[in-house]
Amino acid sequence: MTGTSAALTPPADAIPPVRHPEAPAPGELLGAHYEHCFGCGGGQPHGLHLAARAGEGVTVTAEFTVTPDHQGAPGLAHGGVLATALDETLGSLNWLLRVIAVTGRLETDYVRPVPVGTVLHLEAEVTAVSGRKIYSTATGRIGGPDGPVAVRGYALFIEVKVDHFIDNGRPEEIQAAMSDPDQVRRARAFEVNP
Ligand SMILES: CCCCCCCC/C=C\CCCCCCCC(=O)SCCNC(=O)CCNC(=O)[C@H](O)C(C)(C)COP(=O)(O)OP(=O)(O)OC[C@H]1O[C@@H](n2cnc3c(N)ncnc32)[C@H](O)[C@@H]1OP(=O)(O)O
Secondary structure (H helix, E strand, O other): OOOOOHHHOOOOOOEOOOOOOOOOOOOOEOOOOOOOOOOOOOOOOOOOOOEEEEOOOOEEEEEEEOOHHHEOOOOEEOHHHHHHHHHHHHHHOHHHHOOOEEEEEEEEEEOOOOEOOOEEEEEEEEEEEEOOEEEEEEEEEEOOOOOOEEEEEEEEEEEOOOHHHHHHOOHHHHHHHHOOHHHHHHHHHOOOOO
């Protein structure tokens, strides 16, 4: 069974996504947007350490290895962890638009179980943009780009300003992030979106 809700259908006036001229080149690794991100950060021992790479147009590919820390049932990945992998991959698409955005809605289809030890290969694309709303889809396959489909995701991301994080994050982490020059540079790079 598959399908998405009406909220994930782009409105009639939506436009195709436009790759930012300074987007990372196809094949380039995007790197973590935040060291302590559970999806992509290197500073999370049990995190997904998901590595996303820019593709052509407004697409990305990503890989994540399911470890024993990611189990739900014995020997199988937890569905919430798989949703995290989809969320992180879909979120990384916004780098190619050079927009900061957060997940407003995420829907998932779980097609087959994903054993521990699997390298989950994900591909994602932005399908449409309408004002601050960014519509995207992703597919996760077992073992590689031609492997069997395990999960699909459909999302609506909403563009926000850096202030979204500064205003809402816990002060300890925000202060630490703001005193890290690399983090500030990454955040500022997205602030101007001509
Ligand atoms: C210098 C140091 C600082 C650090 C900087 C760090 C930079 C890091 C860089 C990059 C980080 C990226 C992180 C990615 C991580 C992976 C992705 C995640 O997991 S993100 C976490 C989960 N998501 C949330 O926590 C969102 C919580 N929700 C909200 O905050 C708000 O609801 C928000 C911002 C999404 C929308 O609130 P509104 O007040 O701005 O806007 P409204 O008017 O409500 O919505 C705008 C439009 O979107 C639709 N919309 C909003 N939510 C919707 C929904 N759930 N379903 C359908 N439509 C929705 C609305 O109907 C509206 O549409 P109409 O313009 O009227 O056509």
